[in-house]
Amino acid sequence: xxxxxxxxxxxxxxxxxxxxxxxxxxxxxxxxxxxxxxxxxxxxxxxxxxxxxxxxxxxxxxxxxxxxxxxxxxxxxxxxxxxxxxxxxxxxxxxxxxxxxxxxxxxxxxxxxxxxxxxxxxxxxxxxxxxxxxxxxxxxxxxxxxxxxxxxxxxxxxxxxxxxxxxxxxxxxxxxxxxxxxxxxxxxxxxxxxxxxxxxxxxxxxxxxxxxxxxxxxxxxxxxxxxxxxxxxxxxxxxxxxxxxxxxxxxxxxxxxxxxxxxxxxxxxxxxxxxxxxxxxxxxxxxxxxxxxxxxxxxxxxxxxxx
Numbered sequence: 001x002x003x004x005x006x007x008x009x010x011x012x013x014x015x016x017x018x019x020x021x022x023x024x025x026x027x028x029x030x031x032x033x034x035x036x037x038x039x040x041x042x043x044x045x046x047x048x049x050x051x052x053x054x055x056x057x058x059x060x061x062x063x064x065x066x067x068x069x070x071x072x073x074x075x076x077x078x079x080x081x082x083x084x085x086x087x088x089x090x091x092x093x094x095x096x097x098x099x100x101x102x103x104x105x106x107x108x109x110x111x112x113x114x115x116x117x118x119x120x121x122x123x124x125x126x127x128x129x130x131x132x133x134x135x136x137x138x139x140x141x142x143x144x145x146x147x148x149x150x151x152x153x154x155x156x157x158x159x160x161x162x163x164x165x166x167x168x169x170x171x172x173x174x175x176x177x178x179x180x181x182x183x184x185x186x187x188x189x190x191x192x193x194x195x196x197x198x199x200x201x202x203x204x205x206x207x208x209x210x211x212x213x214x215x216x217x218x219x220x221x222x223x224x225x226x227x228x229x230x231x232x233x234x235x236x237x238x239x240x241x242x243x244x245x246x247x248x249x250x251x252x253x254x255x256x257x258x259x260x261x262x263x264x265x266x267x268x269x270x271x272x273x274x275x276x277x278x279x280x281x282x283x284x285x286x287x288x289x290x291x292x293x294x295x296x297x298x299x300x301x302x303x304x305x306x307x
Contacts, residue, residue, distance in 0.1 A: 007089070007270055008090065008280070009071045009088070009269075011090065011250075017052035017057055020069075020074075026295055033069060048062060049070065062118070063118065065114050065118070067097075068111060068114050074271065087223060089227070089255060091250060091276060096110045099225060101223070104218060104238060109217050120208035125195020126195075129170055134188070135166060137185050139161070143166065146183050151172065153166050153176050154198075158254060168196055197246075198247065198250060209246065227241060260284040265284075265288060267287055277291050
């Protein structure tokens with residue numbers, strides 16, 4: 001990539017069985033990262049990531065540390081090859097990866113936190129039956145108006161123009177799906193998730209996380225950290241921010257627009273998949289994007305020269 005990129009880290013939904021295996025086999029920094037994660041977590045997150053089964057890897061208390069480990073393993077290999085960056089952000093869980101990347105949170109603390117976060121979110125989701133639905137083809141204001149009209153459903157992820165995810169009770173989501181086409185929605189797609197994340201329905205997870213978040217070894221970021229929860233650069237107060245994040249919408253589209261407007265026009269997605277790169281191109285077609293997700297894309301990044 002030309003110039004120093006802004007790093008972007010994915011959240012839940014990006015996981016796939018086999019992620020990280022090819023880079024683990026090839027790169028010592030990646031192996032060290034997985035070994036550290038196994039020791040901190042007390043189980044073999046490498047084996048679950050590489051071999052599955054998919055049902056276990058998709059369980060939120062496993063998914064979250066698995067994705068964090070994958071992103072940080074790739075990042076460490078890139079840093080050893082000379083990667084420099086201007087800022088970092090992440091989508092939901094990806095904010096923990098971004099905080100590790102910027103030096104605000106040790107990797108070991110982040111692993112413990114996301115394992116607790118996953119368990120707390122799973123417990124909260126079991127207490128309040130709910131889900132998430134993607135709505136395509138209508139603008140943010142129309143989604144917000146429809147949520148307010150129905151009640152019990154809230155915007156959860158502002159992913160890109162014409163692509164918003166809402167969270168709510170099963171009943172409210174069913175009503176939303178019925179009414180959305182009347183507001184101009186082109187498509188309404190229920191998501192395969194276990195709860196109404198980023199909504200008030202998972203509020204018990206906030207209280208469960210306040211203690212662990214407060215005990216983490218926070219530091220001032222060495223590189224700028226941008227929060228998709230507050231849509232601002234943040235340098236302190238991370239424990240409170242990440243507690244609020246659990247029940248707050250992910251404002252990814254607004255964040256990319258803000259950063260692009262401030263001159264951050266080059267983005268490097270680090271972690272499995274390419275969803276965020278695609279969203280960024282939809283949000284700001286003039287943005288330059290690249291990704292490092294596996295051995296092949298890592299080799300391309302290294303051969304292309306890292307700033």
